[in-house]
Amino acid sequence: MDMTIFRAAILATLVLIAGCDTATPPKAAKSAATVLEGKTMGTFWRVSVIDLDETRASALRQKVQTQLDADDQLLSTWKSDSALMRFNQSQSITPWPVSEAMADIVTESLRIGAKTSGAMDITVGPLVNLWGFGPDKQPVKTPTEAEIAAAKARSGLKHLSVINLSGQQFLQKDIPDLFVDLSTVGEGYAADHLARLMEQEGISRYLVSVGGALVSRGMNAEGQPWRVAIQKPTDRENAVQAIVDINGHGISTSGSYRNYYELDGKRISHVIDPQTGRPIDHKLVSVTVIAPTALEADGWDTGLMVLGPEKAKEVVREQGLAVYMIIKEGDSFRTWMSPQFNGFLVNGKN
Numbered sequence: 222m223d224m225t226i227f228r229a230a231i232l233a234t235l236v237l238i239a240g241c242d243t244a245t246p247p248k249a250a251k252s253a254a255t256v257l258e259g260k261t262m263g264t265f266w267r268v269s270v271i272d273l274d275e276t277r278a279s280a281l282r283q284k285v286q287t288q289l290d291a292d293d294q295l296l297s298t299w300k301s302d303s304a305l306m307r308f309n310q311s312q313s314i315t316p317w318p319v320s321e322a323m324a325d326i327v328t329e330s331l332r333i334g335a336k337t338s339g340a341m342d343i344t345v346g347p348l349v350n351l352w353g354f355g356p357d358k359q360p361v362k363t364p365t366e367a368e369i370a371a372a373k374a375r376s377g378l379k380h381l382s383v384i385n386l387s388g389q390q391f392l393q394k395d396i397p398d399l400f401v402d403l404s405t406v407g408e409g410y411a412a413d414h415l416a417r418l419m420e421q422e423g424i425s426r427y428l429v430s431v432g433g434a435l436v437s438r439g440m441n442a443e444g445q446p447w448r449v450a451i452q453k454p455t456d457r458e459n460a461v462q463a464i465v466d467i468n469g470h471g472i473s474t475s476g477s478y479r480n481y482y483e484l485d486g487k488r489i490s491h492v493i494d495p496q497t498g499r500p501i502d503h504k505l506v507s508v509t510v511i512a513p514t515a516l517e518a519d520g521w522d523t524g525l526m527v528l529g530p531e532k533a534k535e536v537v538r539e540q541g542l543a544v545y546m547i548i549k550e551g552d553s554f555r556t557w558m559s560p561q562f563n564g565f566l567v568n569g570k571n
Contacts, residue, residue, distance in 0.1 A: 253271070253272060254270070254442040255269070255270050255271075255278045257281065257282045257285060261286070261290070261293055261411065261431065262292070262293050262296075262297070262407055262408065263299070264408065265431075266415070266430065266431045268282075268427065269427060269428040269429075270419070270424050270426065271440075284422070288414060288415070289411055289415070289431070292414060296323075296326070298402055298403075305403060309400050309401055312397040312398070314396070314397060316384050316386065317391055317394075318389060319392050321390055323392070324391075326406060327343070327381070331378060331381070331382075333517070334378045335378070336524070336536065337524030337527070339496065340523075340524040340525075340528045340532075341405065341520055341527065342495040343381075343406070344378060344381055345376050345402065345493055346376070346402035347376055348376060348493045348495065351364050352493060352499075354491045369499065372498060376399070380394055380395050380396050381399060381401065405520065406519045407519075408473070408515070408519055409514070409520065412434040412435060412471060412516075412519075413471065415429040416436040416515075425439050426438065426439030426440055427439065428441070428447045428449075433475075434472070436471045437468055437469070437470070438468065447467065447468060448464050448465065449467055450463070451507075451509050451545065453547075463567075464566075464567040465562075466567060470511050470513060471511070471513065471517065472515070472518055473510055473521075473522045475507070475526040476508075494527050495527070501526070501529070504529075504548050504549045505528075506548065508547075510522045512542070512543065530546060533546065534557065542559060542561060543562040543564070544562055545557075545558045545559075545562050
């Protein structure tokens, strides 16, 4: 994997494109779908566009891959020479110059982190690594309280800030070994970036995805809204839980049921609670968020996932978010959605 997106392996299948983008159009229709695919950030990307000839499709695929490679070089924690890792490796606590894109991603992450009382924490990397979901190897025994405390001491949103000085953007940390991990929002940022590329290319009918973050615009080949299927929370089958129309919006899902390992007889989730320093152990197994951008959706789904069902509902109501949650109850599941999400739901598919 090229990037510390510890959700990447699961999110490629958590939110599934619902088949209508590749369906054969009616005989009367002249539109046709072109699907381009590739790999980035330790996961997969997919672009579905309408009425694109073979030559232009080939050129577009190269542009997509080039752009995503650049995004990976910006955000990766698996590449020692990425822009983010250069900041992480620096022991300086003076303002560190970064691109406008990096500053925007961190600013949005800090905003969502504050709204979730620190549940969405992009400085939680030391804890992620400690529990075996980062570049470090999986632990052979449960981390000790002392190890967890040491990792927590190297994290915390209060230690990171974004500064604008005369039009130049900077990141600043107040502890030398603070480690920023943007994997929780990397897919969303990349999906939004792909959507901007489509607009620049004059493409107005598309569905783009990076891992589990998607953005759409316009209609599919059948002249219908792009539809996205939310998968049932199981690692044994690819079954649909709900279907939504997201035209013009971003969507992202976070789940705790695929990326895990067994340690000391317990299932260890990849989702780490920054407050406890431990993997979550509540009953919330999947959170889907629809937002104006995939970056926002990607950040919110992580924070809400960490909070658990009851605290997450409080934040959703306070912020007026479009959210769909799946909660485990015994051997079955129950769902909960906000009124804002209900407006995107395709009737009869809940």
